[in-house]
Structures are given as structure tokens and as C-alpha cells.
Amino acid sequence: MSTFRQKIEQGTFVITAEVAPPKGVDVTAALATVRSLAGIDAVNVTDNQGANMRMSPLALASLLLREGVEPILQLTCRDRNRMALQSDLLGAAALGVTNLLLISGDHPGFGDHPQARAVFDLDSVQLLQTVGRLNSGEDLSGAKLTGVPQFFTGAAMTPEAEPFELIFQKYRKKVEAGAQFFQTQAVYDLTRMEHFMAAARPLGRPVLLGVLLLRSAGMARFLNAHIPGVRVGAALIERLAAAQNPLDEGVAIAREQVAYARDHCQGVHLMTLGHEDRIPAILR
Amino acid sequence: MIISEQKSQTELLVQLTEKEHIFLIGCAACATACKVGGEEEVFQMQEWLQSLGKEVTGSVVIDEACHIMRAGRDLRHHKVAVAAADALLVLACGAGIQSISACSEKRVVGGLNSLFLGNIRRLGQFEEKCSLCGECILNETAGICPVTICAKGLLNGPCGGVEDGKCETDRELDCAWHLIYERLKVQGRSGVFARTVEPKNWGKKFKPGRHENKK
Known part of the structure; x- marks a missing residue:
């Protein structure tokens, strides 16, 4: 059993970060980033994030294990049909990669291969169910597996998306489909996070609050304009704009979010986008 | 047509x-x-x-x-x-x-x-409503097709890309799941939200399609 899983199941506060596989075959920079992470329990390995083609996250996740870093393999429904997904999942289990984050995935229209055919043979709820089937020793067709994987399965949630009732019914479906933990999209309005947590708590799944480090007021405005479900309030933008060193202010904001999570969630998922050196300051 | x-x-x-x-x-x-x-x-x-x-x-x-x-x-x-x-x-x-x-x-x-396969909104303006997928879910989705109108064809609710009821792929497009949610609410029923929809049977969309009317 993975230590990440043990910690979550024991109710320990966990910290995750993320790394993107390279565009190419040289993993030096990705591994250097991962090695530099201190105090992190597991690292998400993104899957063609933003619909931009990169190295297989399964390959990088496997390399992380060799480094002694526990990966959380992200798998999207965008690029693989149910056969390829199950096939990759069995491969992941054989390589010792058992923590998963299962998501729909950004539409190919956003990325660097906009002419690609989007797959979405399964949706994220169905992919969660699929992993449950594999964990029970059979595939989606009901055929028995030789050796049974023991995946620890996470799902995503956007707490600030509206209408809340519509978004939350999917959260409920993900819980019923077997999600064992959740990592959220970045949340900056902690009142709204509390609104979500009040609804989520009775369902009993550990929630890791998404903390996206803000570099500047410009970045905050960009998120508001372009990233669905992410809302940086005017007061935070004002703080960033007024700060002598906006990145320091972003770290301070992230620290407040982590403080909230320590009291109300079971962990944080840090998205520091190249500023991994600031993680110790965020966690201090 | x-x-x-x-x-x-x-x-x-x-x-x-x-x-x-x-x-x-x-x-x-x-x-x-x-x-x-x-x-x-x-x-x-x-x-x-x-x-x-x-x-x-x-x-x-x-x-x-x-x-x-x-x-x-x-x-x-x-x-x-x-x-x-x-x-x-x-x-x-x-x-x-x-x-x-x-x-x-x-x-x-x-x-x-x-x-x-399109519907005519007005002369020279067409909209795709049906993907001819072979396994119709419209009775549960308030007559609004998520297979077609959701850019990802999701069957269990919206992705994280919904914003103000619009789709992440095009802010002019309505989110299919938001439309379904609003319409079911008006009709006072839970419809498709009452269950987890199983993976779709794309075997029904076998290529090339063949069909004969039954007597």
C-alpha cells in the first residue's frame, strides 16, 4: 500500500504537487523539479495537460517511482477509448503506479493538436467505475484479470463552478462511482469553498484544496477571463497589484489558503507553475 | 437534413x-x-x-x-x-x-x-442536434442531446469547463448539461440525474450502418 494512500486513510493532512512530462524525451528537467520538492507526499503527473501533446504520463510516473517519489497518474478521457484506458491502467499497476486522478480532460481545440479527434469514449464518472471494475478483478467486458490491481482513485472537482447543484450532482456521482479522494480546481474564495465543503463533508471523501500560486495581478485577471470555475476576487487582485513583489504576495495568499485547508480539508494540491522553490514558504 | x-x-x-x-x-x-x-x-x-x-x-x-x-x-x-x-x-x-x-x-x-445532420434555425442557419448514435437518451435528458450538444459528449453531467452556462470550447455555445439541468428543473423531474449513465454502446454505431424495417 502506498504511503500516500496510508496517510489519506489515516486522516493525515497530505500535500501534493504536480509535474508535467516533457515535450520530448529528455526528462532531466522534470526529474530535477520533482527532486527539488520538499515535504510533498505525492506528485501528480499531468496527461497532455491543456490538450498539448507531451510524453506519456505513465512513463514519467514510472520514472518518478525510481526516484523514490510517489506519483499520482492523471488520466483523461480525451485521448484513449475504453480499451486503451484499461490497457494503460493495467500497465500502470504492473509498474507500481497505483494512485490515480481521473478526469475528462480539456477539449483538443485548446491545445497544440486542434485537428485531433476527441475520444471521450468514457466520461470521468464512467472511468472511475472502470477502475472499480479492474480493482474487483475484471475488465469492462466482465473478463477475469490475471492479478488484481489495487488502484487508489482520485477525482477532480471545481468548487466555485455554477450552478452549484448541477456541479455537485457530479461530485455525488463520482463518490458513488468509487472516488476515494478529491483534488479541487484552484479556489480563492474561501467562503465558497466552505459552502462546498459543507455539502461534501457528509459524503466522507478526503478533499485536497487546489492552491494555484498567483504570480501577479495580470495572471489573476487572465485566470478570471480564461479558466472556467476559477475566480480571483477583486480584493486579492488589488493586493497583488499593490505589492512591491507580487510573487511574494502570491505566496502569502497561498499560505492563507493552506491555513484554511489545514482546518477544513484533508490536504492541499499545490500548482506552482515553475516556482516550486516557493513551496517551503507556502507550507511554512 | x-x-x-x-x-x-x-x-x-x-x-x-x-x-x-x-x-x-x-x-x-x-x-x-x-x-x-x-x-x-x-x-x-x-x-x-x-x-x-x-x-x-x-x-x-x-x-x-x-x-x-x-x-x-x-x-x-x-x-x-x-x-x-x-x-x-x-x-x-x-x-x-x-x-x-x-x-x-x-x-x-x-x-x-x-x-x-442538422436542424434549420432559419434560412441558411443550421444546428447539429443529433449524432445518429444509435442509442437515444433524449427521454431522460429533457429532449436535449448531450451526446451531440456537449462538445465532449459527456453522459453524467458537465465537465469543469462550464462557465455562466456556456461551454469551454466556445463561449457562444450553451453547455448542454446546463440546458438539461434547467429544463428538467422546470419539468420538476430528476431525469438522467437520477442515475449514473453506463458507458455508451458504440457497437450500435457499427460502420457502415445497415438497417431494415421490421414487418
């Missing part, structure tokens, strides 16, 4: 290289409604081809070009003009084009790109 658009003149010129005697075929059904393959467009095509110095040996607008036997019969009525042509230029959807290639060994040049 099948929504289609005319191929560019540049592309058609390449396809018609060294084809000097052309028989023109239109369709009185969808291609006429889309204004890309009716009487008027066949006539315009004829004028354009003649302006290029090509000969139009004849033309016909078939009632429904997708009707294989009817298309064959209409071509036989123009036997001489068809025989004189070294290419048949078809202004019909991909189905119509293949009715023609099913009953003639002549070089068939398709003049249209077929886009989707």
Missing part, C-alpha cells in the same frame, strides 16, 4: 483537371435546402464550368440523390449526356455522391463537403 457546403473552386479545379466534358448532378432534397446543390446552384456551376472552357454535356437534379435506385433511373434517362461526359460532378451530400458511384463507373467528382 444533411447539411453541406460547396467545396472551394480551387479544390474543384484540381479535381476537374483534364476533365473537359462534365455531366452535372444536383439533389432536390437537402442540398437544395442548403442552397448548395439545387437547380440554381447546378445552373451556376454550369456557367462557371463553361467560363473555364469546359463542356457541360447535361444536368439533372435528382429528387433524393440518397435513393440509390432512383438516382440510377434518373441517370439512365440521361444516358447519352452521361456517356459523353468524362466526369460526373455531383452537388449532393456524401450519401448522394455514393448513390451515383453505385450506379456508374464514370469518374465521380463530389462538389460538396457534408457537415452534419
Whole structure:
């Protein structure tokens, strides 16, 4: 059993970060980033994030294990049909990669291969169910597996998306489909996070609050304009704009979010986008 | 109906290289409604081809070009003009084009790109509502198809890309799941939200599709 899983199941506060596989075959920079992470329990390995083609996250996740870093393999429904997904999942289990984050995935229209055919043979709820089937020793067709994987399965949630009732019914479906933990999209309005947590708590799944480090007021405005479900309030933008060193202010904001999570969630998922050196300051 | 658009003149010129005697075929059904393959467009095509110095040996607008036997019969009525042509230029959807290639060994040049099965909003404005997926879920989704209208075809609710009821792929497009949610709410029923929808049976969408009416 993975230590990440043990910690979550024991109710320990966990910290995750993320790394993107390279565009190419040289993993030096990705591994250097991962090695530099201190105090992190597991690292998400993104899957063609933003619909931009990169190295297989399964390959990088496997390399992380060799480094002694526990990966959380992200798998999207965008690029693989149910056969390829199950096939990759069995491969992941054989390589010792058992923590998963299962998501729909950004539409190919956003990325660097906009002419690609989007797959979405399964949706994220169905992919969660699929992993449950594999964990029970059979595939989606009901055929028995030789050796049974023991995946620890996470799902995503956007707490600030509206209408809340519509978004939350999917959260409920993900819980019923077997999600064992959740990592959220970045949340900056902690009142709204509390609104979500009040609804989520009775369902009993550990929630890791998404903390996206803000570099500047410009970045905050960009998120508001372009990233669905992410809302940086005017007061935070004002703080960033007024700060002598906006990145320091972003770290301070992230620290407040982590403080909230320590009291109300079971962990944080840090998205520091190249500023991994600031993680110790965020966690201090 | 099948929504289609005319191929560019540049592309058609390449396809018609060294084809000097052309028989023109239109369709009185969808291609006429889309204004890309009716009487008027066949006539315009004829004028354009003649302006290029090509000969139009004849033309016909078939009632429904997708009707294989009817298309064959209409071509036989123009036997001489068809025989004189070294290419048949078809202004019909991909189905119509293949009715023609099913009953003639002549070089068939398709003049249209077929886009989707579409509804007409108003003249010249079309919207895709149905993907012909073979396993209809509309009874549970308040008559709004997530397979088609959701850009990802998700079956268990919206992705994280919904914002103000709009789709992440295009802020002009409504999120299908938001529409379904609002309509079911008005109707006071939970519909599809009451269950987790199983993975879709794409085996029903076996290619090529075949169907016979049961007696």
C-alpha cells in the first residue's frame, strides 16, 4: 500500500504537487523539479495537460517511482477509448503506479493538436467505475484479470463552478462511482469553498484544496477571463497589484489558503507553475 | 437534413483537371435546402464550368440523390449526356455522391463537403442536434442531446469547463448539461440525474450502418 494512500486513510493532512512530462524525451528537467520538492507526499503527473501533446504520463510516473517519489497518474478521457484506458491502467499497476486522478480532460481545440479527434469514449464518472471494475478483478467486458490491481482513485472537482447543484450532482456521482479522494480546481474564495465543503463533508471523501500560486495581478485577471470555475476576487487582485513583489504576495495568499485547508480539508494540491522553490514558504 | 457546403473552386479545379466534358448532378432534397446543390446552384456551376472552357454535356437534379435506385433511373434517362461526359460532378451530400458511384463507373467528382445532420434555425442557419448514435437518451435528458450538444459528449453531467452556462470550447455555445439541468428543473423531474449513465454502446454505431424495417 502506498504511503500516500496510508496517510489519506489515516486522516493525515497530505500535500501534493504536480509535474508535467516533457515535450520530448529528455526528462532531466522534470526529474530535477520533482527532486527539488520538499515535504510533498505525492506528485501528480499531468496527461497532455491543456490538450498539448507531451510524453506519456505513465512513463514519467514510472520514472518518478525510481526516484523514490510517489506519483499520482492523471488520466483523461480525451485521448484513449475504453480499451486503451484499461490497457494503460493495467500497465500502470504492473509498474507500481497505483494512485490515480481521473478526469475528462480539456477539449483538443485548446491545445497544440486542434485537428485531433476527441475520444471521450468514457466520461470521468464512467472511468472511475472502470477502475472499480479492474480493482474487483475484471475488465469492462466482465473478463477475469490475471492479478488484481489495487488502484487508489482520485477525482477532480471545481468548487466555485455554477450552478452549484448541477456541479455537485457530479461530485455525488463520482463518490458513488468509487472516488476515494478529491483534488479541487484552484479556489480563492474561501467562503465558497466552505459552502462546498459543507455539502461534501457528509459524503466522507478526503478533499485536497487546489492552491494555484498567483504570480501577479495580470495572471489573476487572465485566470478570471480564461479558466472556467476559477475566480480571483477583486480584493486579492488589488493586493497583488499593490505589492512591491507580487510573487511574494502570491505566496502569502497561498499560505492563507493552506491555513484554511489545514482546518477544513484533508490536504492541499499545490500548482506552482515553475516556482516550486516557493513551496517551503507556502507550507511554512 | 444533411447539411453541406460547396467545396472551394480551387479544390474543384484540381479535381476537374483534364476533365473537359462534365455531366452535372444536383439533389432536390437537402442540398437544395442548403442552397448548395439545387437547380440554381447546378445552373451556376454550369456557367462557371463553361467560363473555364469546359463542356457541360447535361444536368439533372435528382429528387433524393440518397435513393440509390432512383438516382440510377434518373441517370439512365440521361444516358447519352452521361456517356459523353468524362466526369460526373455531383452537388449532393456524401450519401448522394455514393448513390451515383453505385450506379456508374464514370469518374465521380463530389462538389460538396457534408457537415452534419442538422436542424434549420432559419434560412441558411443550421444546428447539429443529433449524432445518429444509435442509442437515444433524449427521454431522460429533457429532449436535449448531450451526446451531440456537449462538445465532449459527456453522459453524467458537465465537465469543469462550464462557465455562466456556456461551454469551454466556445463561449457562444450553451453547455448542454446546463440546458438539461434547467429544463428538467422546470419539468420538476430528476431525469438522467437520477442515475449514473453506463458507458455508451458504440457497437450500435457499427460502420457502415445497415438497417431494415421490421414487418
